[in-house]
Amino acid sequence: MNDIDLRHLRSFLAVAQERSITRAGTVLHLTQQAVSAHVRHLENALGAALLVRTSRGVLLTAAGEELAAGGAIVVDDVDRLAERVRAVADAQAGTLRLACCPTATSLFAIDLADVLEASVPGLRVTLNAARHPRDELELLMGGRADAAFMWLPVGGGALHHAVVRSDPRAVALSTRHPLADRASVTLADLSADPVVRPDVLTSSEAERFWIVDPRPDGGPAPRGAIVPLVEDCLLEVGRGRGVWFAPRPLEALLPTGSVRWIPVTDAERFELAVVWTDRAPQALVTRLIAEVRTLTGHVPR
Incomplete structure (x- = not known):
């Protein structure tokens, strides 16, 4: 035939x-x-x-x-x-627009852009810096970015994500805090400390995760002041007005002489993810996820 x-x-x-x-x-x-x-x-x-x-x-x-x-x-x-x-x-012949907060992606963003452009013929990768997660989400939902790097959970609908890095949680304490000399702490140790909250998170779900609410015993997390930016959190912490939880890598990116970063042994880890909408070029997003995981060494569970 x-x-x-x-x-x-x-x-x-x-x-x-x-x-x-x-x-x-x-x-x-x-x-x-x-x-x-x-x-x-x-x-x-x-x-x-x-x-x-x-x-x-x-x-x-x-x-x-x-x-x-x-x-x-x-x-x-x-x-x-x-x-x-x-x-x-x-x-392959177009542009991949990535939204990212420098504090979350400075460890790999530049290398990632170089690797993608070298491996995909004709591709141009643009890195659009955002001040905080809410800015990233606005870039993504407004169609001004194809994908973003965001800490989970994000909240909101019509979003897809793939985890590309996992980091232990640390707490930022004033150097004058009674626990400042400890090698590690538990959530029970911090049960009376109000948690400072930056007004940059994307949902109430995200806020609860960042401040660990509820606590393991079922009680609510003590809420501290709401401040405009992440940097303001550290200023409040340095003045002894509360504590702040964050992924461990931020210790190297947000140093301050009046703050001590201490590992929290019983708190859930932070997960950084590639986040995208249905409008994103799926083939490039798939390649992006694979390349980031190679750079970060993350192995999906």
């Missing part, structure tokens, strides 16, 4: 749908003779009669009915495959 020509199959499916070679030609913008020729070629390739011509149009043979049912699936699969291939090609 000869290979089936996709053009011939499309012509046959149009005839099967319209039950008329003439009307099929109109739908396909082909002449009646061209459609008839396509069907004959298909019949020769398959070695089976597919149509019975009558004065009122055409009827499908049993073989024709079988081809009409299966052929429609084949054509749809080919069309979907072509769309995916074109999407990948378009993405």
Whole structure:
């Protein structure tokens, strides 16, 4: 049997749908003779009669009915495959816009952009710095970024995420705090300390996670002052007005002489994720996730 020509199959499916070679030609913008020729070629390739011509149009043979049912699936699969291939090609020749807070991504963002541009022909990666998570979310939801690096949970709908790094939790204490000389602490040790909260988080769920509310014993977390930015948290902590929980790597990125960072042994870890919407180029996001995990050494659980 000869290979089936996709053009011939499309012509046959149009005839099967319209039950008329003439009307099929109109739908396909082909002449009646061209459609008839396509069907004959298909019949020769398959070695089976597919149509019975009558004065009122055409009827499908049993073989024709079988081809009409299966052929429609084949054509749809080919069309979907072509769309995916074109999407990948378009993405490779385009720009990937990443939103990121320098405090969360400075350890890998520059290397990541270089690796992606080197490995994907024609790709340009832009790093759009955001002051805090709420800014990142606005860039993402407003269509000004294709993906963002954000600490989970984010909150909000229509978002996808993939974890690319996991970090233990630490607490920032004033150097004058009674626990400042400890090598580590537990949440019970901090049960009376109000937690300072930066007004930058994206949801009430995110705030509860950052301040560890509720605590393991079921009680509420003591809430401290709300301040504009993360940097303001450290100023409040340094003055002895509360404590602040954060991922351990921020200790190196947000140093201050009046604050001591101490590991919290029984608190849930922070997870940094690539976050994206349905508008993002999926092939590039998949590549992005793989490259970040290579750079951070993160292995998904």
